Amino acid sequence: MFKKYRILKWVSLFVLGLIIVIVSFGFWFKSLIPPRDLSVTTTSATELAYLTHDRVPYRGKILAVVTSADTMGDSGKSTGYELTELARAYYTFQANGFEVDIASPKGGKPPVVIDDEDMGAFDFAFLNDSIAQHKASHTIPMNQVVVDDYQAVFFAGGKGAMFDFPDNMAIQDLVRNYYQSNKVIGAVCHGPAALVNVTLDNGEHILANKTVSGFTNKEELLLISDAKIIFPFLLQDKLVEQGASFNEGVMYLDNVSHDQNLITGQNPWSTWSLAEQMIQQMGYVPKQREITAEENAVRVLLKFHKAGKQPAKQLMESLLVEQNKPLDRVLIAKHGIIAAMKGELGQFAALIGLVSHAKKYESKSRKI
Numbered sequence: 001m002f003k004k005y006r007i008l009k010w011v012s013l014f015v016l017g018l019i020i021v022i023v024s025f026g027f028w029f030k031s032l033i034p035p036r037d038l039s040v041t042t043t044s045a046t047e048l049a050y051l052t053h054d055r056v057p058y059r060g061k062i063l064a065v066v067t068s069a070d071t072m073g074d075s076g077k078s079t080g081y082e083l084t085e086l087a088r089a090y091y092t093f094q095a096n097g098f099e100v101d102i103a104s105p106k107g108g109k110p111p112v113v114i115d116d117e118d119m120g121a122f123d124f125a126f127l128n129d130s131i132a133q134h135k136a137s138h139t140i141p142m143n144q145v146v147v148d149d150y151q152a153v154f155f156a157g158g159k160g161a162m163f164d165f166p167d168n169m170a171i172q173d174l175v176r177n178y179y180q181s182n183k184v185i186g187a188v189c190h191g192p193a194a195l196v197n198v199t200l201d202n203g204e205h206i207l208a209n210k211t212v213s214g215f216t217n218k219e220e221l222l223l224i225s226d227a228k229i230i231f232p233f234l235l236q237d238k239l240v241e242q243g244a245s246f247n248e249g250v251m252y253l254d255n256v257s258h259d260q261n262l263i264t265g266q267n268p269w270s271t272w273s274l275a276e277q278m279i280q281q282m283g284y285v286p287k288q289r290e291i292t293a294e295e296n297a298v299r300v301l302l303k304f305h306k307a308g309k310q311p312a313k314q315l316m317e318s319l320l321v322e323q324n325k326p327l328d329r330v331l332i333a334k335h336g337i338i339a340a341m342k343g344e345l346g347q348f349a350a351l352i353g354l355v356s357h358a359k360k361y362e363s364k365s366r367k368i
Contacts, residue, residue, distance in 0.1 A: 043121045045129045050095050050289040059097035059284070063150040064090060065171065065194065066139065068106035069160030075230045080111030081158035084118055085188050085271050086136070087126035089154050092275035095287050098151070100135070105164045105171070107141030113158055117330070118268065120292060142170035147177055152278055157189025157215065157268065162231050166196040179206055179261065186278040188265035189215050195262075196238055206262075208243035213257040213266040216248050222341065250305045252338065254298050269298055293326035300327065300354065301335055309350045313357055320361040329358040 045051055066081035086102070093100050104110040126132050153174060155165065165171055175198045178185050187194055192214035198206040217236045220227045228234060240246050248266070249255025255266040256274050261281060265274035272295060276286040296319050304312035319325040336351035 040119075040121050041124050043125045043128065045091070045125045045132070048091065048122065048125055050287070051091060054287070056095065056097035056287055058099070059282075060099070060151040061149055062093045062098045062100050062278075063145065063153045063174075064093075064100055064102045064156060065142070065153060065165075065191075066102060066104050066110050066112075066136075066156045067158050067160030067164055068104045068108075068110045069163040070111035072159055072230050073163060073232070077230070078111070079158060079160040080113045081156050081160065082189065082268055083112050083114050083126065084120075084123050085156040085158070085191070085268050087123045087132075088271045089156065089186075089188070089275040090126060090132060091122050092272065092279070092286075093154070095289070096279045096284060101140060101150070102135045103140040103142050103145050105142050105168050107139050107144065109137045110139055111160065112136070120294060122292075142168055142174070145170065145174065147174055150183075151282060152184035152186065153178055154275070154278065155185075155187035155191035155194040157187075157191045159190055159231075161190040161193045162233075162235065165191075165193040166232070172198050175206065176200060182261050184261050184263065184278050184281045186263045186265075186274055187214070188271050188274050189267050190235060192239060192264050193235060195264075196242065205242050207239060210244050210262055211247050211257045211259045212239055212244045212262065212264040213247045213249065213255050213270070214239055214264055215267055216251065218248075219251050219267060222251070222338070250302060252335065253301055253305075254295075269294070291325070293328040294331055296325055297328040297331040301332060304351070304354065309354065312354060316354065316358055317361050320358065327358060327362075329355045329362075332358065 064086060066086060067079075070078060070080055072079050081104075090100050090102075126136075155161070171194050175185060175194060177183075179198075180200060185195075192212060195207055195212070200206055214235045217234050220231075220234055220236075224230060236246055236248070247255065247257040252267055252269060254269045254273055256270050256277060257264050258277050258281070263274055263277050263281060265271060272292075279286045300312050300316050300319070303315045316327065319327055332351055333355045336348050336355065339345075339347040339351055
């Protein structure tokens with residue numbers, strides 16, 4: 001009996017100690033996350049220097065296309081287009097002299113996905129922009145788009161695109177027309193679903209022997225484990241099946257493929273560079289802009305995955321202390337959580353260590 005009591009006592013102490021460790025870690029982890037700057041929610045387009053300073057002369061029009069699907073098939077799960085992908089591309093095109101119209105398969109007001117944690121100044125500016133909001137709420141039906149009015153097309157992502165982009169004949173006709181006319185076609189995240197089922201006049205599939213990127217199988221299945229059942233196909237699989245060479249980058253980080261006039265991005269974090277490569281493909285030098293805190297965090301994360309913790313730490317110190325650049329350490333922390341979800345505990349610890357170093361560097365830069 002005494003032995004049993006002693007075992008129970010040690011088990012109780014172990015459980016209590018484990019709870020204390022977990023709670024303590026939770027408080028420490030929370031201390032690494034900076035408080036949200038609520039003032040950013042009121043940002044207006046007129047406050048964005050990228051748009052207002054050194055205005056670029058009018059160069060024409062670009063069509064942005066978003067999904068009309070509000071649910072993921074028969075799953076009952078809500079969806080729509082990703083606001084961040086539309087907003088950032090919209091303002092990149094606008095800053096570079098292009099007017100942007102917005103279309104969708106059904107027209108009218110399409111469903112939108114707004115992830116508060118990923119929202120930045122440009123995204124809130126889009127929500128506060130009466131002209132942009134009118135266009136986003138009164139999208140042009142795809143079968144009413146005047147194809148010749150635009151110099152390029154951009155397909156925004158959002159899981160709904162998997163359901164209404166591939167079989168839309170107006171989308172197929174526009175993509176075929178633009179590709180064969182050497183106009184620029186851009187698509188990000190699930191947006192490349194617009195390329196599925198497009199056959200050129202010579203009988204070849206548009207994706208045949210093209211290098212493309214899009215939302216990967218790993219990215220899809222980590223977030224939605226039953227994606228193979230919910231979606232009509234996994235995007236990466238379908239692009240490869242139709243002849244593409246799939247360029248897969250690091251999960252949830254910037255990765256763009258540029259094959260002639262076809263430019264595709266892997267996920268939302270690819271939007272900035274994809275839009276600027278579209279501008280470049282149209283023959284213009286993209287207007288300079290201040291790199292965002294999120295993009296700097298992406299640079300650190302890419303360095304981490306390609307070269308290891310120490311080079312990533314050095315880059316982070318250079319950005320925060322020497323260059324006094326902003327850095328989104330929340331994004332780095334999220335990638336730490338992703339590593340934990342994948343069972344990569346060593347990588348989780350290394351990334352959380354980077355978040356801790358980022359906090360110290362920020363404090364150091366404020367003192368300089």
